[in-house]
Amino acid sequence: MTDRTDFLSQAWYTLARAIAEAGVNVDLFKTPETIAKSVNRKVRAELKRLAVLLRRLIFLMALQMELAPLKPRIGSNYYEPKQEDAAYRYVFSMVPAPSRPCPHFLKGPITAPIRGPVPAAPLIACWQAMLDTLKHHKRRARRLARTIQRWQAAGEARPHVPPIPKAHRLPAAIALVSGGLTVQLIEALKNWPDSS
Numbered sequence: 033m034t035d036r037t038d039f040l041s042q043a044w045y046t047l048a049r050a051i052a053e054a055g056v057n058v059d060l061f062k063t064p065e066t067i068a069k070s071v072n073r074k075v076r077a078e079l080k081r082l083a084v085l086l087r088r089l090i091f092l093m094a095l096q097m098e099l100a101p102l103k104p105r106i107g108s109n110y111y112e113p114k115q116e117d118a119a120y121r122y123v124f125s126m127v128p129a130p131s132r133p134c135p136h137f138l139k140g141p142i143t144a145p146i147r148g149p150v151p152a153a154p155l156i157a158c159w160q161a162m163l164d165t166l167k168h169h170k171r172r173a174r175r176l177a178r179t180i181q182r183w184q185a186a187g188e189a190r191p192h193v194p195p196i197p198k199a200h201r202l203p204a205a206i207a208l209v210s211g212g213l214t215v216q217l218i219e220a221l222k223n224w225p226d227s228s
Contacts, residue, residue, distance in 0.1 A: 039216065043089055043209045047082060048166050050206055054078045055159040063156055066149035079158055084196065085206070086162065087126060088213045090169060094176035095220040122157035124165045126176050190224040193217045 055061060058071050165172055196202075196210045 039212055040089070040093065043213065044169070046205050046209050047085055047089060050203070051079070051082050051086070051159075051162050051166060054082065055156075055163075060152070060156050060159050064152045067152040067155060069148070069150050072150050072152070072155055075155060076158070079155075079162060081196075081202065082206075083124070083162060085210055085213060086165060088193070088217060089209075090126060090165075090173050090176060092213060092217055092220060093169070093173040094180055095217075097173060097177040099174075099177055099181060122154070122161040124158075124161040126172060127179065184225055187225075190221055190226075193221065 054075055058067070058075055060075075193214055195214050199207045199210050202210060
């Protein structure tokens with residue numbers, strides 16, 4: 033049995049359980065072809081809220097890591113073709129992409145909403161990507177710690193950590209993790225060097 037007396041391990045356990053239950057409760061592990069639109073919307077919203085907390089937890093872990101100096105390594109060839117299966121793939125990114133306005137020619141025509149069930153593959157891929165992130169959290173935190181190290185060396189501004197909106201609607205355990213992560217991240221970011 034693992035010791036869950038400190039905040040990080042308790043938060044990790046709570047989030048891992050909530051992410052697993054989000055998919056198991058609607059039988060995503062059975063990989064259905066289609067899923068009801070209302071179920072898809074509900075689970076996607078739940079995973080989106082949990083993804084924010086998972087990113088914050090890994091960010092907090094990365095801030096607390098002590099890094100050794102980088103060792104030179106042989107680069108990989110990104111242009112080399114790789115064997116990929118035709119399954120839907122989702123990548124759980126740790127850093128949000130910068131937002132830009134969408135060009136008018138990419139918006140496309142307005143279509144009528146689809147009635148009935150929707151394909152389940154994108155939702156299953158999102159859920160499995162989050163489960164994979166849970167499995168390899170130490171590696172993801174180490175990579176993010178290197179990115180944070182580069183940001184600090186480049187003089188990037190300290191990240192702003194706002195509280196999660198509508199936390200009162202979350203289950204009690206998740207709401208406690210949310211509030212605790214916000215407080216701990218703000219405290220950990222006080223050591224961030226000033227960019228001015």
